[in-house]
Amino acid sequence: MSWLTELFRERRDKTSANTARERLKLVVVADRMHERGAPSFLPELQRDILKAIRRYVQVPDSAVAIDVSRDDTMEALELTITVPESAPPAKKPPAKKARR
Amino acid sequence: MAKIIVVTSGKGGVGKTTTSASFACGLAKRGHKTVVIDFDVGLRNLDLIMGCERRVVYDFVNVVHGEANLKQALIKDKRIENLYVLAASQTRDKDALTEDGVKKVLDDLAKDFEYIVCDSPAGIEKGAFLAMNFADEALVVTNPEVSSVRDSDRVLGLLQSKTVGAKAGQPPKEHLVITRYSPERVQQGEMLSIEDVKDILAIPLIGVIPESKTVLNSSNAGTPVILEDNADAGQAYEDVVARFLGEDRPLRFVSSERKGLLSRLFGD
Numbered sequence: 001m002s003w004l005t006e007l008f009r010e011r012r013d014k015t016s017a018n019t020a021r022e023r024l025k026l027v028v029v030a031d032r033m034h035e036r037g038a039p040s041f042l043p044e045l046q047r048d049i050l051k052a053i054r055r056y057v058q059v060p061d062s063a064v065a066i067d068v069s070r071d072d073t074m075e076a077l078e079l080t081i082t083v084p085e086s087a088p089p090a091k092k093p094p095a096k097k098a099r100r
Numbered sequence: 101m102a103k104i105i106v107v108t109s110g111k112g113g114v115g116k117t118t119t120s121a122s123f124a125c126g127l128a129k130r131g132h133k134t135v136v137i138d139f140d141v142g143l144r145n146l147d148l149i150m151g152c153e154r155r156v157v158y159d160f161v162n163v164v165h166g167e168a169n170l171k172q173a174l175i176k177d178k179r180i181e182n183l184y185v186l187a188a189s190q191t192r193d194k195d196a197l198t199e200d201g202v203k204k205v206l207d208d209l210a211k212d213f214e215y216i217v218c219d220s221p222a223g224i225e226k227g228a229f230l231a232m233n234f235a236d237e238a239l240v241v242t243n244p245e246v247s248s249v250r251d252s253d254r255v256l257g258l259l260q261s262k263t264v265g266a267k268a269g270q271p272p273k274e275h276l277v278i279t280r281y282s283p284e285r286v287q288q289g290e291m292l293s294i295e296d297v298k299d300i301l302a303i304p305l306i307g308v309i310p311e312s313k314t315v316l317n318s319s320n321a322g323t324p325v326i327l328e329d330n331a332d333a334g335q336a337y338e339d340v341v342a343r344f345l346g347e348d349r350p351l352r353f354v355s356s357e358r359k360g361l362l363s364r365l366f367g368d
Contacts, residue, residue, distance in 0.1 A: 015288075015289025015290065016289065016290055017286065017289045017290060017291055017292055017293065017296070018289065020245075020246050020292055020296075021292060021296045021300075023246060024246050024249055024250060024292075024296075024300055025300060027246075027250055028249075028250060028253045028300055031250065031253060031254060031257075032253070032257065
């Protein structure tokens, strides 16, 4: 019998109303955060990361994308760095020692 | 002291004007002196839904600009005692309404009316903001549909942060009105349920208006649907008004009446 109930549950989970509810929850959270303002250090973080990457390879501003997602229990910082295969190496070689 | 109620939603076409018209009618029918104002400057429609489009001489913008006084611009409803309409202007001038101008008109109306119902335009631009800015309470009209719920959430954010009340530490009291609800489709898993919408928007529900052919029929005729005594949508609006005035009424028209096989075979 259990496979039957499983089947029905699965079907129920896949209704379009359920899909709508899940999508809405995510988008509403994102909207609210946008309204309140994402953590204020994000643009600076993005600039710093770009600067670091550019010590090695030339990339456009769009190479670094930062997203924040939140649910009830946690907050996740998603960092996507896209380096084009054809990206030229940085003009200056990376410094041997980190600048103090 | 007059109470100002904004009917708002963010998204267009969800039933703000239908709700404003019926809500105002319902308050007036119960003996409360009520005025309903169309804030949708440039896209006036409340007059059509109220059935007074041929009696508009002066409008809201005329009053704000001092080209007419309130007495000249208020249109008295012919069916219901105590009910007045203030039409929007058809001007394309975006700045026709000003914050000070709107405040002055609302203050003047407050001397004479118990309830001032503000029918907001769609969107979150100036017109929508001015409609909600001075509100004591808000009816947030939402369809059980993703874009409508999302936009309502945005509007709730504005009500809670940008209005005069919010800035004074007393944001408008919010009420959720779910419109175009179809219990059958909810049961089929095709539509967000009342619980889903309440869960996401997290404000108290004041009523659920079922999807109904009567709504279109009554807007065709210029009769607010609440005046259609036999229509489920009209009765649902009646319930909204009753609850707004403090009555405790159970929800109606929210469960599917699809008959099972047995009852179909053997009748009721």
